[in-house]
Amino acid sequence: MQSTSDPISPELARRIRLVIFDVDGVLTDAGVYIGAVSTGESVELKRFDIQDGVGLKMLGWGGLDVVVVSGRVSEATSIRIAELGIEACYQEPDAHKLKVVERILAERGIAWEEVAMIGDDIPDLAVMRRVGLKAAVANATPPIVAIADWQSSKPGGHGAAREFCDALLLARGDLDRIVERYVEERSAT
Numbered sequence: 001m002q003s004t005s006d007p008i009s010p011e012l013a014r015r016i017r018l019v020i021f022d023v024d025g026v027l028t029d030a031g032v033y034i035g036a037v038s039t040g041e042s043v044e045l046k047r048f049d050i051q052d053g054v055g056l057k058m059l060g061w062g063g064l065d066v067v068v069v070s071g072r073v074s075e076a077t078s079i080r081i082a083e084l085g086i087e088a089c090y091q092e093p094d095a096h097k098l099k100v101v102e103r104i105l106a107e108r109g110i111a112w113e114e115v116a117m118i119g120d121d122i123p124d125l126a127v128m129r130r131v132g133l134k135a136a137v138a139n140a141t142p143p144i145v146a147i148a149d150w151q152s153s154k155p156g157g158h159g160a161a162r163e164f165c166d167a168l169l170l171a172r173g174d175l176d177r178i179v180e181r182y183v184e185e186r187s188a189t
Contacts, residue, residue: 008150012133013171017114019059020101020127021161023070023077023091025120026137027052029157032074046076049157053084055165060086061181062174067104071095071123095123098130118164119144120156135164 024030024046033045059066067088068081074091081089090100105112116133117124120140128134128147136148137160145151150167152160169175 006150008133008167008171010171010173012149013168015114016064016116016133016168016172018065018067018104018108018110018116019165019168020067020069020115020117020131021056022117022119022121022124023068023074024072025139025156026118027068027080027157027161029155030120031157044074044076046074046080047157048080049159049162051159052157052161052165053080055162056084056086058169058175058178058182059165061178062169062172064168065108065110067101069097069100069127071097097123098126101127116168118152118161133168137161 021027024032027048028046031047034042036042056066065088066086068086068090070077070091072091072095073093077091078089088104092100105115112130113132115131116135117128117131118135118137119128120137122141122143125143128144134147134149136144136151137156138152139155140148140151150164152163154160154163166175169178
């Protein structure tokens, strides 16, 4: 595994066409807030990092496909992913992620070595063992850290996804161009 200060290999980064994100523990801090409103209807809340969301959008601006694959079904996840404009959001009860990813790759004609994934725990392990670029959040469990090619310095839900997006885009030579295009588009008067 590379240390958090090691960059992603440009050769590896340029091979990536699809980036998969886990949700709980990667896009969130793995906390789930569960309660009920006065009518008795249950409510689930999750904390998402806004800068992580910008990172996912930047990958799309860089021409990469972004897919979210979660091991549990959550309306909070559906709302956030829709807000980001990401159409590919798969929520699999009981964390059967491998069959979902196999179907995605077959439909899109993408090979395993063209896929990157960032994960945090054993529900991600079956997929991460097969992808070309394995990324772990700083607080990932030992089985994930043991196979990771790259690890963030930030924990899940607190900038780890953005750190990964920036590192991947930097390695591809796209980060500065994407940032400058964003600024230019929003600087026009």
